[in-house]
Amino acid sequence: MPRQLWLLRHGEAEPHGSRPDADRRLTPRGEAQARAAGSALAALGLEFDLVLTSPRVRARETARLAGEALGVEPADHEALSSGFDADEARALLAGHGEDARVLVVGHEPDLSTAVHDLTGGTVQMKKGGVAGVRVGPGAGELLALLRPRELARVAGHAVEH
Numbered sequence: 001m002p003r004q005l006w007l008l009r010h011g012e013a014e015p016h017g018s019r020p021d022a023d024r025r026l027t028p029r030g031e032a033q034a035r036a037a038g039s040a041l042a043a044l045g046l047e048f049d050l051v052l053t054s055p056r057v058r059a060r061e062t063a064r065l066a067g068e069a070l071g072v073e074p075a076d077h078e079a080l081s082s083g084f085d086a087d088e089a090r091a092l093l094a095g096h097g098e099d100a101r102v103l104v105v106g107h108e109p110d111l112s113t114a115v116h117d118l119t120g121g122t123v124q125m126k127k128g129g130v131a132g133v134r135v136g137p138g139a140g141e142l143l144a145l146l147r148p149r150e151l152a153r154v155a156g157h158a159v160e161h
Contacts, residue, residue: 002136003093004101004143005118006046007111008037008066011128011148013058022081026061032157033128033148038066039155040146041103041130048072049096053105054080062128063105069155070103080106086117093135115142 011030018024026034051074053063059081063074079088084106092102104111111125118133118140125131130151132143152158 002134003096003098005089005093005114005133005135005140006041006048006101006103007115007125007131007133008062008103008105009108009111009125009127009129010034010054010056010059010062010105011037011065013127022056024056024058026058026065030058030062030128031065033151034062034065035069036148036152036155036157037062037128037130038069039157040151041066042069042071043154043156046070046101048103049100050092051075051103051105052077052080052092054084054107056081056107059105059107066103066105072103074105077104080104080110082107082110084110084114086114089114089118090135 011033012027013024051072053059053074055076115123115131119142121142126147128148130146134141
């Protein structure tokens with residue numbers, strides 16, 4: 001099976017201007033989104049060889065909360081803070097076996113752009129949303145695009161309206 005890259009956008013965060021951007025924390029809703037994302041990925045039977053996160057607080061919190069349900073400890077990866085792209089994604093995956101599955105937690109517009117550059121598909125990653133991409137030698141394939149509401153349903157969590 002070709003390598004898989006799963007991308008999780010950080011959950012809802014405090015408003016811009018509330019504190020320095022890198023220090024913005026998740027809101028209670030963002031925390032729920034992160035937990036639901038991790039629980040949904042676990043419910044889908046996904047296991048990850050590596051989980052990397054942007055060092056920005058909101059992404060780090062998302063990765064930690066999602067990682068609890070997945071039984072993984074995320075590691076910081078500076079490129080996910082800003083400038084993460086398809087080349088960086090391929091380089092991450094290249095360091096692992098042919099059937100590797102890697103989860104990255106980051107920000108927009110980088111995540112949607114990486115999905116586009118890997119697959120040719122245009123997506124819009126919602127806060128707390130997930131995309132899965134199969135990355136082979138040629139064009140990648142979009143495996144999944146799940147919004148927070150869909151992740152909450154898969155996880156069996158209450159859905160906010």
